[in-house]
Structure formats: C-alpha cells, structure tokens
Amino acid sequence: MPPKNITKHIAVAGNIGSGKTTLTALLAKQFKWQPHFEDVDHNPYLVDFYEDMPRWSFNLQIYFLNNRIKNLIEIRGGKETVIQDRTIYEDAYIFAPNLFDMGLMTKRDFENYTSFFQNLKTLIQPPDLLIYLRASIPALVDQIQKRGREYEENIRLDYLKRLNGFYNKWIDNYKDGPLLIIDVDNCNFADKEEDLAIVVGKIDAQLNGLFSKK
Numbered sequence: 447m448p449p450k451n452i453t454k455h456i457a458v459a460g461n462i463g464s465g466k467t468t469l470t471a472l473l474a475k476q477f478k479w480q481p482h483f484e485d486v487d488h489n490p491y492l493v494d495f496y497e498d499m500p501r502w503s504f505n506l507q508i509y510f511l512n513n514r515i516k517n518l519i520e521i522r523g524g525k526e527t528v529i530q531d532r533t534i535y536e537d538a539y540i541f542a543p544n545l546f547d548m549g550l551m552t553k554r555d556f557e558n559y560t561s562f563f564q565n566l567k568t569l570i571q572p573p574d575l576l577i578y579l580r581a582s583i584p585a586l587v588d589q590i591q592k593r594g595r596e597y598e599e600n601i602r603l604d605y606l607k608r609l610n611g612f613y614n615k616w617i618d619n620y621k622d623g624p625l626l627i628i629d630v631d632n633c634n635f636a637d638k639e640e641d642l643a644i645v646v647g648k649i650d651a652q653l654n655g656l657f658s659k660k
Contacts, residue, residue, distance in 0.1 A: 481528075
C-alpha cells in the first residue's frame with residue numbers, strides 16, 4: 447500500500463442508481479478511507495427540480511458545483527485518504543449538457559455554467575483514481591425502485607438513457623488520470639462478498655501500481 451502520508455482522492459462515478467453510495471461506504475470501511483457522500487437529503491433544489499426541471503435546472507447545477515468545489519478543497523487540504531461519492535466532472539460533462547440537449551436548460555444558462563466550470567477546472571486536481579460504475583438501464587431502474595426515494599419516482603426512462611449515453615462518451619474520452627471500470631450488471635458488490643473482493647483486488651492493484659512510481 448502507498449505511504450500513509452500521501453494524500454489521495456478516490457472518486458466513484460456512475461449514473462443514478464448505479465451503486466455509488468453503496469460502493470463508497472464499502473470501500474471506505476475496507477480501506478479505512480474517509481468517505482465523502484453526496485447529500486441528497488438536504489439539497490434545497492432536488493425535489494423542485496424533479497417537479498419542474500426547466501425552472502430549476504440551472505439552480506440545481508450551480509448548487510452541485512459549489513458543493514463539489516468545497517469538497518475538493520477539503521479533500522486536497524486534508525491528510526487522509528478520501529473516497530468521494532460522485533465527481534465534479536459528472537455535473538459538467540453529463541448532467542448539464544443533458545439538461546441543455548433536452549431543452550431543460552436555456553442556452554444562456556448552459557453557456558454561463560460551462561464557462562464557470564472551465565474556469566474552476568484550472569484550479570482543481572483530478573482524482574488519483576476514478577472508479578466508474580457502468581450499468582444497463584434495467585439495472586439502474588431496478589436499483590432506483592428498490593431504494594424508493596420519493597423524488598426519484600418521476601425520473602423518466604429516456605432521461606436515464608440519455609445520461610448513460612453521456613457517461614459512456616465521457617468515460618471513453620477520460621484522460622485525466624487512472625480509471626477503473628466496474629460492470630455493475632455482472633458484479634453484485636452490495637450483496638456478494640466474493641464480488642466485492644474482486645473489486646477490492648482491482649483497486650489494490652491500481653493503487654499499488656499508481657503510487658509505487660512515486
């Protein structure tokens with residue numbers, strides 16, 4: 447394992463319902479990392495957004511962007527290894543463009559948001575390891591239904607499909623750092639210890655290879 451005095455940032459990315467929060471918690475426990483979870487319960491815009499996306503899309507994305515920057519400042523300024531549930535890149539490369547393409551964010555707001563993000567991007571470092579949870583639409587829908595969050599009941603199927611398309615495009619072109627892709631459809635890390643062990647082994651190999659060069 448890498449020396450403990452090295453500050454590391456592990457990020458977990460994936461579509462709605464892919465298992466980001468579950469895997470973040472499991473890996474934090476396994477590796478003794480400090481978890482950073484996305485706070486959906488105290489988001490002042492989320493319920494309004496799902497009820498009226500055009501009205502609240504820009505507000506929601508700015509709220510996410512602000513929180514994500516705050517988290518990154520805390521992560522890079524600390525001494526512990528941190529594993530983060532969702533990344534700042536997903537807001538900029540998946541959710542905001544998708545909202546714009548669907549006509550749920552105005553051109554003016556999208557250009558303002560994109561310009562703001564590009565300026566912020568020059569000030570932040572990418573994660574030392576990005577873990578992407580790739581999942582099919584049926585797998586995502588099944589997980590969303592299982593967890594039963596009221597505000598997610600109105601998520602449209604075409605919305606999930608479009609997000610998956612943006613995720614695939616982003617990951618296919620991701621060059622910012624080491625990347626580990628987990629196929630959620632064939633890896634039930636939440637319920638099967640042997641599947642979680644496989645994921646842990648892959649992460650161990652990535653980190654040893656990554657930090658042994660330093």
